[in-house]
Amino acid sequence: MGPMxxxxxQEEDYMSPPWLMPMLRGSYFVPCLIHxxxxxxxxxxxxxxxxxxxxxxxxxxxHKDHRVVQIRRSSYHNVVRVNEIQKYIDISCVQTYIIxxxxxxxxxxxxxxxxxxxxxxxxxxCCRSLLDSFRFCSLGCKxxxxxxxxxxxxxxxxxxxxxxxxxxxxxxxxxxPTKLRKTNAFNRLMSGLxxxxxxxxxxxxxxxxxxxxxxxxxxxxxxxxxxxxxNHRNSSRRKGIPHxxxx
Numbered sequence: 001m002g003p004m005x006x007x008x009x010q011e012e013d014y015m016s017p018p019w020l021m022p023m024l025r026g027s028y029f030v031p032c033l034i035h036x037x038x039x040x041x042x043x044x045x046x047x048x049x050x051x052x053x054x055x056x057x058x059x060x061x062x063h064k065d066h067r068v069v070q071i072r073r074s075s076y077h078n079v080v081r082v083n084e085i086q087k088y089i090d091i092s093c094v095q096t097y098i099i100x101x102x103x104x105x106x107x108x109x110x111x112x113x114x115x116x117x118x119x120x121x122x123x124x125x126c127c128r129s130l131l132d133s134f135r136f137c138s139l140g141c142k143x144x145x146x147x148x149x150x151x152x153x154x155x156x157x158x159x160x161x162x163x164x165x166x167x168x169x170x171x172x173x174x175x176x177p178t179k180l181r182k183t184n185a186f187n188r189l190m191s192g193l194x195x196x197x198x199x200x201x202x203x204x205x206x207x208x209x210x211x212x213x214x215x216x217x218x219x220x221x222x223x224x225x226x227x228x229x230x231n232h233r234n235s236s237r238r239k240g241i242p243h244x245x246x247x
Contacts, residue, residue, distance in 0.1 A: 015155070016089075016143055016146070017048075017155060019048045019049075020139070020155065022046075023046050023048070024108055024139065024143075026046055026071070027053070028042075028043055029043065029071075030043055032055065032058065032059065034056075034058070040056075040057065041056045043055055044070055045057065045070055045071070046069055047063045047067065047068050048066070048088060049066040067088065069081075069084045069085060070084065071107070072104065074097075074104065074106075077106055077107070078106070079099065079106050079107065080104065080107065082103040083102075085105065085139075088157070089157065091139065091142075093145075093153065094134065094137070094138065094139060094142050095130050095131060095134035095137055105139060107139055107140060108138050108140040109128075109138050109141045110128055110137055111126045112128040112129060115129060123135070123137040123141050124136060124145055125137075125140075126138075126141055142155075
Protein backbone atom coordinates (compact mmCIF):
# COMPACT_ATOMS: atom_id res chain seq x y z
CA MET A 1 0.00 0.00 0.00
CA GLY A 2 1.40 3.37 -1.03
CA PRO A 3 1.82 6.33 1.28
CA MET A 4 -1.33 8.22 2.25
CA UNK A 5 -1.61 11.67 0.75
CA UNK A 6 -3.81 14.21 2.43
CA UNK A 7 -6.05 16.29 0.21
CA UNK A 8 -6.32 20.05 0.72
CA UNK A 9 -9.58 19.72 2.65
CA GLN A 10 -8.14 17.00 4.88
CA GLU A 11 -5.10 19.20 5.54
CA GLU A 12 -7.36 22.09 6.55
CA ASP A 13 -9.37 19.87 8.90
CA TYR A 14 -6.12 18.60 10.41
CA MET A 15 -4.88 22.12 11.22
CA SER A 16 -8.21 23.67 12.24
CA PRO A 17 -11.57 22.63 13.70
CA PRO A 18 -13.85 20.91 11.16
CA TRP A 19 -16.34 23.78 11.33
CA LEU A 20 -13.87 26.61 10.66
CA MET A 21 -13.65 26.36 6.86
CA PRO A 22 -17.44 26.01 6.40
CA MET A 23 -17.87 29.10 8.57
CA LEU A 24 -15.29 31.09 6.57
CA ARG A 25 -16.80 30.05 3.23
CA GLY A 26 -20.44 30.43 4.24
CA SER A 27 -22.90 32.72 2.45
CA TYR A 28 -24.35 35.22 4.90
CA PHE A 29 -26.98 37.95 4.85
CA VAL A 30 -29.03 36.28 2.15
CA PRO A 31 -32.78 35.62 2.60
CA CYS A 32 -33.64 32.32 4.22
CA LEU A 33 -35.33 30.00 1.76
CA ILE A 34 -37.41 28.33 4.46
CA HIS A 35 -38.73 31.60 5.92
CA UNK A 36 -38.85 33.64 2.74
CA UNK A 37 -42.11 35.35 3.72
CA UNK A 38 -40.93 36.41 7.20
CA UNK A 39 -39.39 39.69 8.22
CA UNK A 40 -35.73 39.81 9.29
CA UNK A 41 -35.04 36.45 7.64
CA UNK A 42 -31.40 37.09 6.71
CA UNK A 43 -29.01 34.22 7.35
CA UNK A 44 -26.50 35.50 9.86
CA UNK A 45 -26.15 32.55 12.26
CA UNK A 46 -23.76 29.61 12.01
CA UNK A 47 -23.85 26.37 14.01
CA UNK A 48 -20.44 24.99 14.94
CA UNK A 49 -21.86 21.55 15.72
CA UNK A 50 -23.72 21.10 12.44
CA UNK A 51 -21.14 22.98 10.30
CA UNK A 52 -23.73 23.42 7.58
CA UNK A 53 -25.15 26.47 5.85
CA UNK A 54 -25.93 29.74 7.55
CA UNK A 55 -29.48 30.14 8.85
CA UNK A 56 -31.79 32.83 10.18
CA UNK A 57 -33.12 33.46 13.67
CA UNK A 58 -36.33 31.53 12.92
CA UNK A 59 -34.28 28.38 12.26
CA UNK A 60 -32.53 28.67 15.60
CA UNK A 61 -35.06 26.36 17.28
CA UNK A 62 -33.56 23.47 15.29
CA HIS A 63 -30.17 24.05 16.91
CA LYS A 64 -31.13 23.86 20.55
CA ASP A 65 -28.14 23.26 22.86
CA HIS A 66 -25.76 23.72 19.90
CA ARG A 67 -22.82 26.08 19.70
CA VAL A 68 -24.07 28.96 17.56
CA VAL A 69 -22.27 32.19 16.68
CA GLN A 70 -23.67 35.27 15.01
CA ILE A 71 -21.95 36.63 11.93
CA ARG A 72 -22.00 40.40 11.57
CA ARG A 73 -20.92 42.79 8.86
CA SER A 74 -18.47 45.67 8.90
CA SER A 75 -17.43 47.58 5.75
CA TYR A 76 -18.98 44.84 3.59
CA HIS A 77 -16.88 42.16 5.28
CA ASN A 78 -18.03 39.37 7.59
CA VAL A 79 -16.93 39.58 11.22
CA VAL A 80 -17.59 37.75 14.47
CA ARG A 81 -17.36 39.05 18.00
CA VAL A 82 -14.29 38.07 19.99
CA ASN A 83 -16.26 37.08 23.10
CA GLU A 84 -18.20 34.53 21.00
CA ILE A 85 -15.42 32.91 18.98
CA GLN A 86 -12.57 32.91 21.50
CA LYS A 87 -14.42 30.28 23.55
CA TYR A 88 -13.79 27.74 20.79
CA ILE A 89 -10.53 28.63 19.01
CA ASP A 90 -7.28 30.42 19.73
CA ILE A 91 -7.34 33.77 17.91
CA SER A 92 -3.87 34.92 18.94
CA CYS A 93 -1.81 36.76 16.29
CA VAL A 94 -5.04 38.00 14.64
CA GLN A 95 -5.69 41.71 14.92
CA THR A 96 -8.94 42.67 16.63
CA TYR A 97 -11.01 45.76 16.00
CA ILE A 98 -13.66 47.61 17.99
CA ILE A 99 -16.96 48.12 16.17
CA UNK A 100 -19.94 49.59 18.03
CA UNK A 101 -18.15 49.17 21.38
CA UNK A 102 -17.57 45.45 20.73
CA UNK A 103 -14.28 43.75 19.88
CA UNK A 104 -14.45 41.77 16.63
CA UNK A 105 -12.25 39.78 14.22
CA UNK A 106 -12.68 39.48 10.47
CA UNK A 107 -13.36 36.08 8.94
CA UNK A 108 -11.49 36.37 5.67
CA UNK A 109 -8.60 38.29 4.15
CA UNK A 110 -8.98 41.91 3.09
CA UNK A 111 -6.30 42.80 0.53
CA UNK A 112 -5.15 46.39 0.67
CA UNK A 113 -4.41 47.91 -2.76
CA UNK A 114 -2.04 50.56 -1.46
CA UNK A 115 0.19 50.32 1.56
CA UNK A 116 0.28 53.55 3.51
CA UNK A 117 3.48 55.46 4.11
CA UNK A 118 5.27 54.70 7.32
CA UNK A 119 3.59 51.31 7.79
CA UNK A 120 6.03 48.88 9.40
CA UNK A 121 3.84 45.80 9.88
CA UNK A 122 1.59 44.03 7.40
CA UNK A 123 -0.52 40.90 7.28
CA UNK A 124 1.68 38.01 6.21
CA UNK A 125 -0.98 36.79 3.75
CA CYS A 126 -2.83 39.76 2.23
CA CYS A 127 -0.40 42.58 3.17
CA ARG A 128 -3.00 44.70 4.99
CA SER A 129 -1.40 47.12 7.43
CA LEU A 130 -1.53 45.96 11.06
CA LEU A 131 -0.43 46.99 14.48
CA ASP A 132 3.03 45.78 15.43
CA SER A 133 1.78 43.13 17.85
CA PHE A 134 -0.23 41.14 15.23
CA ARG A 135 0.62 39.00 12.24
CA PHE A 136 -2.72 38.45 10.49
CA CYS A 137 -5.79 40.55 9.73
CA SER A 138 -8.34 37.71 9.81
CA LEU A 139 -8.97 34.11 10.79
CA GLY A 140 -8.59 33.04 7.17
CA CYS A 141 -5.17 34.66 6.95
CA LYS A 142 -4.04 32.87 10.10
CA UNK A 143 -5.12 29.59 8.53
CA UNK A 144 -3.08 30.56 5.46
CA UNK A 145 -0.05 31.08 7.68
CA UNK A 146 -0.54 27.62 9.16
CA UNK A 147 -0.64 26.11 5.67
CA UNK A 148 2.80 27.56 5.06
CA UNK A 149 4.14 25.30 7.78
CA UNK A 150 4.45 27.67 10.73
CA UNK A 151 4.46 25.28 13.68
CA UNK A 152 4.00 28.09 16.21
CA UNK A 153 0.45 28.81 14.99
CA UNK A 154 -2.57 26.88 16.21
CA UNK A 155 -6.31 27.23 16.61
CA UNK A 156 -6.42 24.70 19.43
CA UNK A 157 -7.12 25.88 22.96
CA UNK A 158 -5.56 22.73 24.46
CA UNK A 159 -2.85 23.64 26.88
CA UNK A 160 -4.17 27.13 27.52
CA UNK A 161 -4.04 27.72 31.28
CA UNK A 162 -2.78 24.15 31.60
CA UNK A 163 -5.99 22.51 30.41
CA UNK A 164 -8.37 22.42 27.51
CA UNK A 165 -10.96 25.14 27.54
CA UNK A 166 -14.44 23.68 27.95
CA UNK A 167 -16.44 26.42 26.34
CA UNK A 168 -17.44 28.49 29.33
CA UNK A 169 -17.78 32.22 28.89
CA UNK A 170 -14.53 34.06 29.37
CA UNK A 171 -14.08 37.75 28.69
CA UNK A 172 -10.77 39.01 27.38
CA UNK A 173 -11.16 42.08 29.53
CA UNK A 174 -11.88 40.23 32.77
CA UNK A 175 -8.33 38.94 33.24
CA UNK A 176 -6.33 42.10 32.62
CA PRO A 177 -3.43 42.65 35.03
CA THR A 178 -5.01 45.81 36.47
CA LYS A 179 -8.23 44.02 37.40
CA LEU A 180 -6.33 41.06 38.80
CA ARG A 181 -4.35 43.35 41.07
CA LYS A 182 -7.53 45.07 42.24
CA THR A 183 -9.21 41.72 42.90
CA ASN A 184 -6.27 40.39 44.91
CA ALA A 185 -6.07 43.57 46.97
CA PHE A 186 -9.78 43.43 47.67
CA ASN A 187 -9.57 39.78 48.76
CA ARG A 188 -6.71 40.56 51.12
CA LEU A 189 -8.67 43.46 52.58
CA MET A 190 -11.79 41.38 53.12
CA SER A 191 -9.82 38.53 54.71
CA GLY A 192 -8.51 40.94 57.33
CA LEU A 193 -11.85 42.55 58.10
CA UNK A 194 -13.53 39.55 59.67
CA UNK A 195 -16.73 40.53 61.47
CA UNK A 196 -16.26 37.73 63.99
CA UNK A 197 -13.01 39.27 65.26
CA UNK A 198 -14.04 42.92 65.65
CA UNK A 199 -13.38 44.56 68.99
CA UNK A 200 -14.81 47.96 69.87
CA UNK A 201 -13.45 50.17 72.65
CA UNK A 202 -15.55 52.92 74.17
CA UNK A 203 -15.66 55.09 77.25
CA UNK A 204 -18.21 54.48 79.95
CA UNK A 205 -20.10 57.14 81.87
CA UNK A 206 -17.36 57.25 84.54
CA UNK A 207 -14.58 57.82 82.06
CA UNK A 208 -13.26 54.23 82.34
CA UNK A 209 -12.45 52.37 79.15
CA UNK A 210 -14.61 49.36 78.31
CA UNK A 211 -14.59 46.80 75.54
CA UNK A 212 -17.19 45.06 73.42
CA UNK A 213 -15.81 41.98 71.76
CA UNK A 214 -17.69 39.77 69.32
CA UNK A 215 -14.85 37.35 68.74
CA UNK A 216 -11.28 36.59 69.72
CA UNK A 217 -9.24 39.08 71.76
CA UNK A 218 -6.37 38.82 69.30
CA UNK A 219 -8.51 39.67 66.28
CA UNK A 220 -8.50 42.75 64.15
CA UNK A 221 -9.77 45.69 66.21
CA UNK A 222 -11.45 48.94 65.41
CA UNK A 223 -10.92 51.70 68.04
CA UNK A 224 -12.60 55.08 67.77
CA UNK A 225 -10.41 58.14 67.96
CA UNK A 226 -9.65 59.73 71.34
CA UNK A 227 -12.47 62.15 72.24
CA UNK A 228 -11.41 65.79 72.53
CA UNK A 229 -10.67 67.15 76.02
CA UNK A 230 -13.34 69.62 77.11
CA ASN A 231 -12.06 72.25 79.55
CA HIS A 232 -14.99 73.43 81.71
CA ARG A 233 -12.86 76.05 83.54
CA ASN A 234 -12.07 77.91 80.37
CA SER A 235 -15.64 77.69 79.09
CA SER A 236 -17.19 79.27 82.22
CA ARG A 237 -14.83 82.29 82.32
CA ARG A 238 -16.46 85.44 81.01
CA LYS A 239 -14.69 87.88 78.84
CA GLY A 240 -13.72 91.27 80.24
CA ILE A 241 -15.43 94.55 79.39
CA PRO A 242 -14.02 95.82 76.13
CA HIS A 243 -12.29 99.20 76.27
CA UNK A 244 -12.57 101.66 73.47
CA UNK A 245 -9.29 102.78 71.97
CA UNK A 246 -8.41 106.47 72.47
CA UNK A 247 -8.93 108.77 69.55
